[in-house]
Amino acid sequence: MPSDFLPDALGRRGRSSGAQPRNLLWVVCVIGALAAFVLTTYVIHTQLAGASLWGVLVAPEPGNLHQLIVYDSTLPRVAMTLICGAALALAGAVSQQVLRNPLAEPMTLGIFPGAYLALTVAALWAPAWLAAYREPVALVGGGLAMLVVFALAWRQRLASLAVILSGMIVSLYCGSLSLALAISHFQLLSGLMIWGGGALDQQGWHASAALLIRLVVAAAAVLLLRRPLGLFDAGESTARGLGVSLMRTRFAALCIAVALTACVVSAVGVIGFVGLAAPTLARLAGARRFHQRLVWAPILGALLLWVTDEVVQVVALSGVVGSQLIPTGAVTSLLGAPILLWLLRQLKSRPDLRADAPTAIASSRRERPLRLIGALALLTVFASVASLTFGRGLDGWHFVDFAQIRALSFWHGPHLAAALVAGTMLGLAGTLIQRMAGNPIASPDLIGVSSGGALGIVVAVFAFAAPGPLQLFLACLAGAVGTLGVLLWFGRRAMYAPERLLLIGVAIGALFQAVNGTVMASGDPRAALLLNFVVGSTYYVQPPAVAAAVVIALAGLVGAPLLARWLELLSLGDGTSRSLGVRVSVARLIVLLLAALLTATSTLLIGPLSFVGLMAPHLARTLGFCRARGQLLTSAIIGALLMVLADWTGRMVMFPNEMPAGLMAALIGGPYLLWAIVRAPSPVR
Template sequence: MSEAMTVRSHSVHRSPALTASVIVLIAILLTIARLEERLPASLWWHAVIAPSPTDLRQLLVHFSDMPRIGVIWLCGAALGLAGVSTQQVLRNPLAEPMTLGVFSGAYLALSVATVYAPVWLAFGRDAVALGGAALALSFVFALAARRGLSPFALILAGMIVNLCCSAFSFALAIAHFDLLSGLMIWGGGVLTQHDWHVAQALLLRLAPCTAILILFLRPMAAFDAGDAVASSLGVSLRTTRGAVLALTLLITAFVVSAVGVLGFIGLGAPMLARLSGARRLRDRMLWSPVLGASLLWLADQMTQHVSSFTGVLVPAGAVMTLLGAPMLLILMKRLRGRPDLSPSPIQSSTPKRARLVPMFIVMMLVLALAIAGSLTLGRGLDGWHAARPSEIVALMFLRGPHVVAAISTGIVLALAGGLLQRMTGNPMASPDLLGITSGGAVGLIGALFLNAHPGLPVLLLWCAAGSVATLAALLLFARKSDYAPDTLVLGGIAISAAFQAISTIVVASDDPRVIVLYNLLAGSTYNVSATAAGMVAVVALAALALVPFARRWLDILPLGAVTSRSLGVDLSVARLSLLVASAVMTAAATLVIGPLSFVGLMAPHMARMLGLQRAQSMLFMSAGIGALLMVASDWIGRWILFPQEMPAGVVATVLGGSYLILVMLKRN
């Protein structure tokens, strides 16, 4: 298949068995080292087969260590199998079940049950998590069904559901941090076991799903030739894709409900299998589970050694991501190609001709009304009221920077997302895919935990350092590929995953400063000063002025590399220039209000839904939509839960995601 990810040929023979053997050997050595700390080698066999009821050490090995290894192999193999199956039917090496809403739905269901309906937990945490995952999956399928369950529609629907569920979970975590701190640790993947119950339950659930999935091996193999050829061979694309995705997501839901989220395995194990020489689907279906289980075993042993040394419970899923992300970056240099994210014919109907002038006038009027409402309408002890002109002037020193910061960050993030989507030809691209927002978040973590009393200048400095360092690393990594879109997207995802793992480990530490970190990362304009608002406003004006000069690149680049070169575009210069511009915009917004990147994904989508396809008009409309989203989100976040404040980033995610869900449900 021309669009799928392929592997360059090398003279050196590669074997998945060799790769798995090396990983398993290291894991065995670490396991032996840990067992030696617990009891003498002469008692190992007795501890595994028939432990002495009076020896606590043997009981721990038999009822904790051995079931833990069993759960690890079951979960790792299941996620590896689910990942390779999802990537095959979606013809997209970046796809995995977690990206389609399973984890976020399970996590939100558990959060809601913990805060508002603890009685639900009486039926078991597994049942609640599985119900939330199933509900999220139902939304994904409902959104994508009108477009024939095409790869693009499924991934877009999964990302929308993920964003909405994550926003609600974030809001609950901020409002009820004391009740949800334990759930945050579970969210990072906890493999601790006390008996064989979880392992037995997982085996009984996963075995039938796996057996049925294997029956689809032959129709799944036809997807390698593309949708058109597969259809001509008699394969029902919609039925096969829907059945396989339902099975893989059910497998993932079972794993998530039992042990929490275990990142990277569904993405990394199939990629490692392919890079190790597993070219055919049946080979990848065999070795992806083996490699997934091996990688998880190694990560878990590393987790236990780190926890023993530091005394802090470290989530295994976070360590798995930290272990896999650098490996993904190293192995990525041997990959070429790109995900198949192009819309299917079902989606690609030409929109009606947009009436540009009236449309932009309406947008400006709506934005002006939103700004006026943000400055005049408020809430106090006596309820809602409209401020008089004298009150507006008196409070301008406080509300003015908020509004300017909201408008400016909405503009720069929308433009950054639009530039990335046009440059890569990938409608799923957004500023967070570069990893710059995640780098800024890690900088904020360093500022909070490495400084006694970090003020705003210190936070800004550390955030800038993290953003710049991430950009430099990404540019260095993508230089040899002429900053190719697939390399940038994959590299950004790997970097973002590693930084997210660091955030998960910090959250699991249960440090009281974590709640401060949550508020900083949520995208709030509460602490924005006039100086910071003025800085991001200057960046926003410069970004708007840049659009007309880059419109030719942005109109041509989505046509592909060959067409772009034939039209005289220097791909290296164009991609590097646009990449740096989008990175600067994203970093400026991150320095002011935290790593808010949702607007960069949704604003360009909304502009295209209005019928705007040309680069310049689409980007200007995206900027207006981004500003409107942020102004409305800032106002709602300040007053809807008064006297508490909800971060604007969370509100923007809920508003934009809800809008996209409604549009996808209504459009054919």
């Protein structure tokens, strides 16, 4: 990967004329500090209600409630905000430096989701530990998640792309486990959901003082590593030639990032995007060298979180949202997603995903593909029949007779059809996207199309009093198409490069998570219903929606094979495709439109949380289906089979309660994806 993975976009014109790029660090910091100071002054003035600010700073009166609130809550909150922003920015700067990738930050490396999952488990089964040892619990969770990422990327010698992709999958899986626990223990975890959204409320100075000490210790450790870390700017080969142990340096640096992130999570919850945006802003504003970013990234991170938190408090004081809580972490992601998308346009040099992406692709082609396709289709039919006839009841496991099947057909029929159709569409969409991008780790889950569709449904649920199936479908399609528009707009400059699509997917996925976290923390009664949809429950699927999905799935089965030639050539790269007469931009546009339509429809049925779109093409290629038509058909059948199994398992595993099919597919598919990365061949050196 080129050492300068983010250009100096702000000074591009000056560079072309021979002048040095402008340094805007002081300007950005002064503007941010003034904005935060003005907002803080307004908040404190409102809270004091005429009381003396000087008295608060010198000696607050014991009986003056307004002064006590400012002294014990507002001012410690400002301090905590600055410390958390600086800590996350430092963790992000170190991660991006050693991995040489702008995607690297605590969220994408699995640290945040791992720490939050550990806290969720402790809240349910060891509440005493959570009360007494919150920070060690978060540290263990984040550390274990990072160790899993290290283990997955170890055979690739902790290559930056391998670490990033492993972290993304670990993040998705930990998030799926947390949602599974939230569904089964919604009332017990409601408080943790509010806190997990990034709650900066303080009751005294002890928490901020303790976190400041940890930040100073971590900063001292980074200072000791500044020389080997700085050599990464010259490229990995140069750093290795100068005697730097890449694996040891990466391991030590990422351990520091884990420790910092776990401390922040245990103190205030999950706050995303600061670790991603602050180092990038520092580089774009003029911090070219690593030692400069070590200083300016924490400053910008502290200012970014300070401004965001003050905006949250001003909105809360205005009464626009009533008495509902607004988690600062969710708002940070809401503001950070557009920032990331803007920064994306400044991205000049990029990692080559085609060459380094871990794969589990069979090297030999299937000699008799029709026989295996027929066997898979029969297996899907058998699984469908078994899901209707065998299961658990009040008397334990048993087979259901024909009369019972007929009596419950009005309920089981749409559910089974939804699982079959959704799996078929996800298998097709995953193959289309992987072929188009030439990257076997691309899928609707990772490029944000499914998250965009789910975001559209969230808007519809709160915009309409009682949205019907047609309204939900149109909202989901609008969200997916809107995401597609963003993909096309930002990806056109780089000819829809796969890494550009992944970056956009991270931004849109984080935006959806922020909206979802805000809803969960608001206390709105529709939050529980929305949670069931988000995780992919077929319980609420209506026959009209299934009928529309069947039509779209059949259209996909007919239309996708017609694009087989394009798919074969697009996976070979832009130059080869053009030389063989393919209009790359037109071909990718049509493929993305079809994939978006299939993804939006499947999202309406089972929600956005499903690894089927990533697993089915992998399994098809592992079985030897390397040609586009064979892989499309096989992926569709495998996707249908996986979703039927996930739907049946979800109904049986927690009987009489139901685990949503989409979530079960993620829980089942996660271990396979981890295994696929582990067995990927190590690079030749």
